[in-house]
Amino acid sequence: MNQNLYQSGVSLLNALSRHSDVIMRAYLVGSVDEKAAGPKVLESLQQLGVLWRPEPDAELRLKSVVRNLLEGSLQDERNRQIDTNMGSALAAIKTLSQHYKEALHHNRFVESQGHLGDLRQHVYALTESLANNVRLLFSRINNEFGYVASVDAKIRENELAQSQVSELLNQIELIRFDELGELAGNNRELRHLLVVMLQQSFTKVTKELSAVQARLIELIGRFREFRGRTRLLKGFVLHTDQNPQFSPRDYTAGSSIPSLFTCAPGLLEPASVDVNRVEHEPLLQDLVAHIRKVNRVAVNDKHDRAASSIDISQVAAIEIDDSQLRKAVEAYFCYVIDTGERITALQYLQWQQLDFDAEVWLYQVIGGYQSLDPVDQQFFAIEATGEAHPQFSGNYLIHDIELGLQ
């Protein structure tokens, strides 16, 4: 173990953890705020290769390796870089496997193990970066490019992703398994790494990439539709603003009406009750039972309550009517006094052919007699003919009245 390398690695990681605050802020903002951190700290971070200054008067930035580490571990979707350079990785793998084979051939086992370790590292890195790229693409699809606001930007992002996918697919085609198989020969370790390992990830990645491509195409279709709709709406507003008189031709007037405008109106109305259906009876009864009777006085009836002037002339007319009857009764009384005959009220009514109801006449005669002074009453003899009520005692039914002088 290289003690020196180990030591400096540990001190680098310690520095990272000590200044994690500065580094994370630089990662999120993009550059380091040099006033916030001490100059010593910045100096040491620059020496360790964590920060760098791209131009003399530019701000301090994170080195891309540190950024990549953070993006990879945090699965941050802001990372939209996809490393599609597979040719150089493949060339390195081929070269290393040749080193390994040569070392084995010369029986330099220790050296060969070193080469094998390197080779493993490269193959794993290649498969990891492939899987990572696919994951990145998927995460972008899953939130529908949510990191950009406008649909136009989404369309551009989608186009970028599509070009990256096709680039990745082109690069993957560079892996020729027949060549790799030949290179591995009958060496078990090499065969496992170059053929089995790579082939597995190859099939997995191509399958996923084709899914990604399909989803991307579907998404761009949707985005384009969104854009089309928005433009349609905005265009309509613009058009009607510029031509306020605009109204579309009446398409329903032509001989063939587009099916879009043949929408028929509703024609169903609620059905009526059939009271003769026996099976509906309980339901209807229930409904009737729940009808509420409202006792409120309708607004229109209120005029009955309003004060109204009383027509006195009408009352006078009734009095005239009344006085005719009274005069007739007076005449009847006078007749009895003049002649001294006894005559019943009904007989007088018939004889004089008076146009009064018999019952009213009798009442008026009785009333007339009652209204006389007690002194005057003494001159007359009044006798009612009638009978007791057959059912109710104490009631007397008067049929006629006979009037005479005492």
Added chain:
Amino acid sequence: MMTEQGRVLTQLLSGQFICQITDEASWRFLKNNANRNAIEPHLALLNRALSTTAEGDVFFASYDSINDSERKHLGAQFQEISSNLRPLVDWLLLVQQAQGNDIPIGMGSPIRLTELQSTIEDTPAFTEQLEKLSRYRLFGSASTQTDGQLKQVFKRLHDLGYLAKPNPEKPIYIATGKIDYLYEVLRFIDETESLSLTEQAEAATSQGSLL
């Protein structure tokens, strides 16, 4: 008991637009070819036919043969559609802008009234737009408050079938297929009158970006 077919027929004959949002069961029923064929003769009896919008996701009853009385009704209906276009387009754009994700309202888009209201109240330009569009005869709001205007506009759209309210307790609306029908009408007018609306909009935005 009414069968599924009877239920769907009733909906169609009462002039409803059937889409996945308004009534998923009926929509699924109509998506089936055999069911559609079974329902056609019943409609034909009443001079109706089953129509869909171009993408086949919204169903409605249309006239089968068109004579004078039908033509008269269609003319009146068309007048109504064309006079309602501008208010509806203004409303669609307002909601799209206020929601801030640049995605146009289409079938299935949820609209949260409370969120929309707070965005509109916080942005004077939106408040003004709402004020203007709530005055259209279609919405007929007399309120001076954003709250009242917004509620009236949404109530009218709900009554007209452009929005569905899945839970009557909650102020969340979902756009129905009738909105897609509206887009189709717009597209149709655009094509037949050769207005080239999209090109106009595109030109306007590119000019805007130059300025």
